[in-house]
Amino acid sequence: MSLSRRDFVRTLGVGAAGAYAAGFVSSRRREAIAFAAQTGMPAHQVINLSNNENPMGPGQSVLDAIERALGPTGASAGRYPFAYATPLQELIAKKWKVKPENVLLGAGSTQILVNATHVYSSREKAVVGSLPTYEECFGYASLIGSRTKAVPLTSDFRMDLDKTMYALKGSGMLFYCNPNNPVSTLVNPSESKEFLTRALKANKDLRILVDEAYIDYVTTPGHETMIPMAVQEPRLIVARTFSKAYGMAGLRVGYAIAHQSTIKELDKFHLGNTLSGLSYAAVIAALERDAADPAYIPNEGKRNAEARAFTLKWFADRGYKATDAQTNFTFVDVAMPVEYFQAACAKEGILVGRPFPPLWTHCRISIGTMEEMQRAVQVFDKVLAASKAQAA
């Protein structure tokens, strides 16, 4: 998205690491976690690779739809937009060949994650997730006093299914982020299905929330969504978002697909009225575009794959190990504390991802446009070289 629109990044402090208390109360849930450094650089020179945003934006047809929804005077923005929930649910249902009763909307999949954690975890019934994983469920669980169990990854940074199975005993909810954030790795569909089935069988009270936020960026052939399994299995929920491949992180729309009875359970806690009318118009337009132009999102996946491959090769050529990235971000061992790498890059106008304990030297770097990545690696080069020189 146009860099020239970027304001100066403001200082939020790189003290994020200190905020990671033992209980996983994530500072992400306070805003300050999305650090920034006061670069003093003109806005158009700053490249933001810190939050896995899609640099291409939502697409022109979506922007046009928002403008039309706003209308010439903007009067429609004064009306409550609740009537659009139903058509949107129906469009989502049609896309996935499920029923509207299988769909729950949220202000970003964030709301779905919070909702599920609230309903299915407690002091006795833990939330289980990998260490690290996307922090929202753990952070919310800590807020409400639910137990949490974090399961270390395998040596190649994948979810450790055997260890996870052990942790599931007596637990309330498994947060199964696949592909996983921040490590970018994937568990393939046959392994996933087998594991999820076995996990549900072994634990009669367990719910599983499968977060497929990044699924449109997977390039491993044969990957499948768990949506068909979710509508059949009352204890399985799939969360999706319009924030990533659909390029609408700022518009705050996500959804869950689950068995009808599960949706009803979630809906009891669900906070309604969080979606904006313009956001409804945007995602409705995007779904219509999916139907009219089914290559659009896959093409976005291809664009990302190219820039991602470029970035991965750049690090690999210089001996820096990265995980097998199946998303729109890479997870690279930069061989120095992430905060230092972050701060040094920020001084040069490149914003990279926050620390993800306990992987203290791994940096999550989002994939921007090819041009952005070409500029970014020049900064990485400088920062990494300086660090090597210091170490020598």
Next chain:
Amino acid sequence: MTLSRRAFLRTVSPGASVMAPAWITARGREALEGELGALPSPFIPPPDADEIRISSNENPLGPGPSAASAIRENLGESNRYPMNSRITDSAVQKRIAGIYGAKPENVVLAPGSTELLRNSIRAFCAPDRPLVSGECSYENPVRDAEYFGVPVKTVANREQDLGLDLDRMAGAALGAGLVFLCNPNNPTGTAHGRTAIADFVRYVAKESPYTYVLIDEAYNEYVTDPSYSSSAELALKYRNVYVSRTFSKAYGMAGLRQGYAIGGKETIGRLAPYKLTFGTNVLGLAAVSASLDDPDHIAKEVDRNAEVRKFTLDFFRGAGYWATDSQTNFIFVKTNMPAKQFREGCAKFKVQVGRDFPPYEKTHARISIGTMDEMKRATEVFRQVLGSAPTDAAQAGKS
């Protein structure tokens, strides 16, 4: 897409869950029959030319030209999270705090008041720390309290003017977790002046210092009674008081989901953890930012509303129907007819008015204030629907 030809659902209750079966409309389903294909994207239509929606206290003019321009200019930020966009949520938070001479820690943003009210129950109430509310007041906090297993004490409104009974609410507040003080009150439209509110706040602070008072000032901007002023100052002065505000009413952004609470650092600090991460959308933030830069626009809107409100009240009073002293963008009228009957009667003429408001649903109707043109047409419909319903100019509030 047939969606573009569909008008909004009319009789929507803002508090209703979006999944409530009774609420899912045939129109929505209709809109999807057949065509998904190469279709023009929908635009959210205004109400049909001949339909008047005065049921949900919306501002018929929307947020105004500055806000609309800001949205258009910031479409390019749609892919950025609110902490990364050109107009960040932190910047808006700081800006709002600045208006009150306060700091960002004194303000928490929310996607409309709904979340704030619910988080208030979570932060300050418990099974042994009830919620206190007026009996005829905004319903959401009571519903939320019920969901979270918090007992509720409701206090009947004052008979003579249907205003909140502050004296009795003060008594009920002792030992409570939270008092929900809607001022101006929805649905009665009445507002207490600054002295009465300050007395109330001081009393509760002294007699029950761990009882919190949430003053919901959603309709603050529309008040014309000079004895009223916002309690934001009190909120910054008294730890146990905080104020919730919205951009949905006078600011005309009901569709954009923007609101906030202001209060002491400790109090807001207890509320803020429950905030939904990234709750506010970037286009709404841009609109809010532009509106805060355009106070003239709000002043004009308040004048416009006051004029049309007067016109509408004059109609009812002139026809012999008692109405409360409204300080908002809606009126509460004693039609002497069940609200349902009045509502259904009006709907036949494509005029949508407010839902039932117990305990006055057998006799009173809430009607939002639309444009002057809309209210001129609506009052003709009211005349017909009321027909020979008994007038009651003599006494207030008695069924």
